[in-house]
Amino acid sequence: MSIRLAEQSYGKSSVRLTKVTRHPDRHELKELSIDISLEGAFDASYHTGDNTKVVATDTMKNTVYALAASHPLIDNESFALTLAEHFVSRNPQVSAATVHAEEPMWRRIVTPSGWHPHAYIAAGPERRTCQVRKTRDDVSVKAGITGLSVLKTTDSAFRDFVRDEYTTLPDVDDRIFATTVNAVWTYKPTVTGDWNGHHGLICRTMIDVFAEHKSLAVQQTLYAMGEAALATCSAINEIHIALPNQHRIPVNMEPLGLVNRNEIFVTTSEPFGLITATLRREGI
Amino acid sequence: MSIRLAEQSYGKSSVRLTKVTRHPDRHELKELSIDISLEGAFDASYHTGDNTKVVATDTMKNTVYALAASHPLIDNESFALTLAEHFVSRNPQVSAATVHAEEPMWRRIVTPSGWHPHAYIAAGPERRTCQVRKTRDDVSVKAGITGLSVLKTTDSAFRDFVRDEYTTLPDVDDRIFATTVNAVWTYKPTVTGDWNGHHGLICRTMIDVFAEHKSLAVQQTLYAMGEAALATCSAINEIHIALPNQHRIPVNMEPLGLVNRNEIFVTTSEPFGLITATLRREGI
Amino acid sequence: MSIRLAEQSYGKSSVRLTKVTRHPDRHELKELSIDISLEGAFDASYHTGDNTKVVATDTMKNTVYALAASHPLIDNESFALTLAEHFVSRNPQVSAATVHAEEPMWRRIVTPSGWHPHAYIAAGPERRTCQVRKTRDDVSVKAGITGLSVLKTTDSAFRDFVRDEYTTLPDVDDRIFATTVNAVWTYKPTVTGDWNGHHGLICRTMIDVFAEHKSLAVQQTLYAMGEAALATCSAINEIHIALPNQHRIPVNMEPLGLVNRNEIFVTTSEPFGLITATLRREGI
Amino acid sequence: MSIRLAEQSYGKSSVRLTKVTRHPDRHELKELSIDISLEGAFDASYHTGDNTKVVATDTMKNTVYALAASHPLIDNESFALTLAEHFVSRNPQVSAATVHAEEPMWRRIVTPSGWHPHAYIAAGPERRTCQVRKTRDDVSVKAGITGLSVLKTTDSAFRDFVRDEYTTLPDVDDRIFATTVNAVWTYKPTVTGDWNGHHGLICRTMIDVFAEHKSLAVQQTLYAMGEAALATCSAINEIHIALPNQHRIPVNMEPLGLVNRNEIFVTTSEPFGLITATLRREGI
Secondary structure (H helix, E strand, O other), X not given: OOEEEEEEEEEEEEEEEEEEEEOOOOEEEEEEEEEEEEEEOOHHHHHHOOOOOOEOHHHHHHHHHHHHHHOOOOOHHHHHHHHHHXXXXXXXXXXXEEEEEEEXXXXXXXXXXXXXXXXXXXXXXXXXXXXXXXXXXXXXXXXXXXXXXXXXXXXXXXXXXXXXXOOOOOOEOOOOEEEEEEEEEEEOOOOOOOHHHHHHHHHHHHHHHHHHOOEOOHHHHHHHHHHHHHHHOOOEEEEEEEEXXXXXXXXXXXXXXXXXXOOEEEEOOOOEEEEEEEEEEOOO | OOEEEEEEEEEEEEEEEEEEEEOXXXXXXXXXXXXXXXXXXXXXXXXXOOOOOOEOHHHXXXXXXXXXXXXXXXXXXXXXXXXHHHHHXXXXXXXXXXXXXEEEEEEEEEEOOEEEEEEEEEEXXXXXXXXEEEEOOOEEEEEEEEEEEEEEOOOEOEOOOEOOOOOOOOOEOOOOEEEEEEEXXXXXXXOOOOHHHHHHHHHHHHHHHHHHOOEOOHHHHHHHHHHHHHHHOOOEEEEEEEEEEOOEEEOOOHHHOOOOOOOEEEEOOOOEEEEEEEXXXXXO | OOEEEEEEEEEEEEEEEEEEEEOOOOEEEEEEEEEEEEEEOOHHHHHHOOOOOOEOHHHHHHHHHHHHHHOOOOOHHHHHHHHHHHHHHHOOOEEEEEEEEEEXXXXXXXXXXXXXXXXXXXXXXXXXXXXXXXXXOOEEEEEEEEEEEEEEOOOEOXXXXXXXXXXXXOXXXXXXXXXXXXXXXXXXXXXXXXXXXXXXXXXXXXXXXXHHOOEOOHHHHHHXXXXXXXHHOOOEEEEEEEEEEOOEEEOOOHHHXXXXXXXXXXXXXXXXXXXXXXXXXXXX | OOEEEEEEEEEEEEEEEEEEEEOOOOEEEEEEEEEEEEEEOOXXXXXXXXXXXXXXXXXXXXXXXXXXHHXXXXXXXXXXXXXXXXXXXXXXXXXXXXXXXXXXXXXXXXXXXXEEEEEEEEEEEEEEEEEEEEEOOOXXXXXXXXXXXXXXXXXXXXXXXXXXXXXXXXXXXXXXEEEEEEEEEEEOOOOOOOHHHHHHXXXXXXXXXXXXXXXXXXXXXXHHHHHHHHHHOOOEEEEEXXXXXXXXXXXXXXXXXXXXXXXXXXXXXXXXXXXXXXXXXXXX
């Protein structure tokens, strides 16, 4: 019998950075959690504990802080590109570097005097993500959003599905549709700038479609959201969306001597439906 | 030796409710997680398993949904009052009922056509809380906010503190101040309405003070926030505030051959400082 | 109008310590998360930001590590006592110090050669706790357990409770009883040693009673557990126990054309019952 | 421009099941959380909201409970196989069904009278996992463990790694090695029974190797664990292991006037190293 090291990678996860850029009239705040992963000629470390080709994960952490000092950090994507480029260009034994960045949402506090120059409040539970993968020959930039919770109280139906001996769900024409948008899109290789503009446009488009869509299935709304994102933002070629169906279950009030006029629901965390799809621009 | 049942209470926790109120032009959404706890003559259940005076916690859950159907649910406080009143007035063996409600924050989605009539987005990680305690003779209403994260990048110092052989922290004149506001205030017994107005006023006041304060200590900012809340909102007599000091630690960049101009920080979750105080209106 | 600082305290939370004691034949491992809180003459910090009487929370953190070096750390209670004593005796402005310690459970790995001298595995989700509060004149030592999940598949009933128009729960003679024990007990002031022995005895006693009890109510089992702890361990005077009732709901299988012979249940996290009581030795 | 639905799947997640099997002398307890996902001809649901080929996720939930009633549930793998087979064989539009099961660890309580026949205690934070994927032509069975925390206080070094201008980590010959084992292995297609035996053997082997290994790198220990699992259990062909390096950082006690003799450490949650590899039996 013989055993082979078929795949390996290693890195540092959850490197948490806060950067403050101090302009005369206002400060800019950027907070990121960064994961770095390297692939390459590290087999000796696995086989014999020979670490001579291993970049310490502690050094990766230091590198995040060192490069953050000189990088403007206007957007996450260009910083992730800088980090990935650093590890690949400095280390011939590295065949690929993957950098994932996740950003909690802060917005400026608005006081009676207007936007505050240096005070912030958490803006929502969602997080902006990006992922850069750089090999010797290639680079890909993905971005996304995770944890973006939305809910509509009507314009959602689900009917005419398969019925078998274990089906108890009735057809329903008017239900609550609650979900948490998790989406990742892939930029065209030629895209280089305005990562923030693209990101904002895609998120706003998906949220608008969610709000306006007359939904016959979570699947249909997901597709409409992805289609609109691709149609609106020519910088991306592909989008993957995962929507949990976070059920609000109508309370059966008959045993309580009451009528539930589609008003009173149990909020549930589990079980939940999970609908996913990847939409791609044709001819690529 | 003899053993005594010194205190007891029981109830149902995390009863999660979603209510939709369907107006012709728009829907109203209310989401709450409710905890109910009863005190009273339940000793027999503890001593012998005689449950004849025990209101089942399952019945408490049903009662939340039943009473939510007829209650307008414009605010959380009046609903908590209704629930507490229900359990005390119906059950002579109940000496006190405590109802705690926690509300996740939803706001209407704004599309190009304006505020959407029935689609919502999660507004922030914070939760609005209230707690009503009703006895045979008395009732108290408390409300609060939890998980409200704020951060300022300057106007925060900490210096001239006690130094001993285990002190390594230098005096600092310009640091990041990041915290998560957890506050609970007590309404005057005479207050009966506009719970939403009071709540909004207190939260806005605390956030404004946090943003504008020239902080010499987390303690000082906490006091200023509480003082302003009491000064602005005459409906409350007392406020308790707890502020974790969520440290952003300046990265020592000298070993990396760089200078950190108060720009690059490690975001930390632990350990954290925890500063608390209760402020009270005099002469009560 | 005048506003008063009615109460205040501050400290450092989640100071996480790992200590290894290296004996010739084996190592001892201790892992703790420690919270420290001080009360005293700190009003100037709240009122004017004058910190001259404030022990920095960063110094508290350093003190934990410094004192852990010379303390044997055989048990958590004596270390918490040492820490509390340190802050009170060194700082005349401190009127009280509270130290809370929480310990994750590690046990030695057993290999084919027996107990391993220096390798450990996480032993359970529960955490051992203790809390020491020291004032100028007094000291109290409490200890406890949190997150200890237990479940029995029979010997649990709940019947003959109050029925009203919102009651739908049927009487049940044979249900699953799943809970997570959270308990805190108070040692007699005269107790000074063998904290580990007392702790182990109390936990084992409560677990045995849970297993053997013919339960007519969660309340009754809770009381039996507390009574046995007080009866078995003369070192404690009081015990507070909180037991969530983590419902396993029988699946209604009739609509599926099947019979549920009390075998198939939905595991739920919420809502949950919550039963609490404090038992005290008489005549104290 | 044209947009294509490149991939899609949907299902139900976190279906939580408790099953009690009541033998005359003892009860058996099984608790599982199950995720089901289907691939197939569901495009019409995405494109037009036509759900005529969609098995409702609510039906999937019911099916879990229905099939659990007749299945012995001795092991998780055969139940996952039964579920996957059910959805594929009943629904010609389904091209593949994936069933993931996760099991929290319960063990019987030991009282002075011995193993208790029907009372259990949570055995550890880890969870046993399995994943079955069934297509029209094929089936694969994977199993694993997640959240298995282990720690050794010596026999771990890390030295002679790459040094550059951002490297500050010193070579270290004796450090704490703390990790949480996450592993997934793939059974040979011909394996059909004794899933529990294989699972126990693989876990015990990995834990023993972790305890005994003289580690020169997390990578080396990971490889040794995977190699031993493949060598010991001929039922598997491949194993993927991910080991976070959960750092215990030696406290610098010099500024405190003390010497740290490799005894006092800060326990950290982040950042953490993350080392992964897949080992495969040759010639497959």
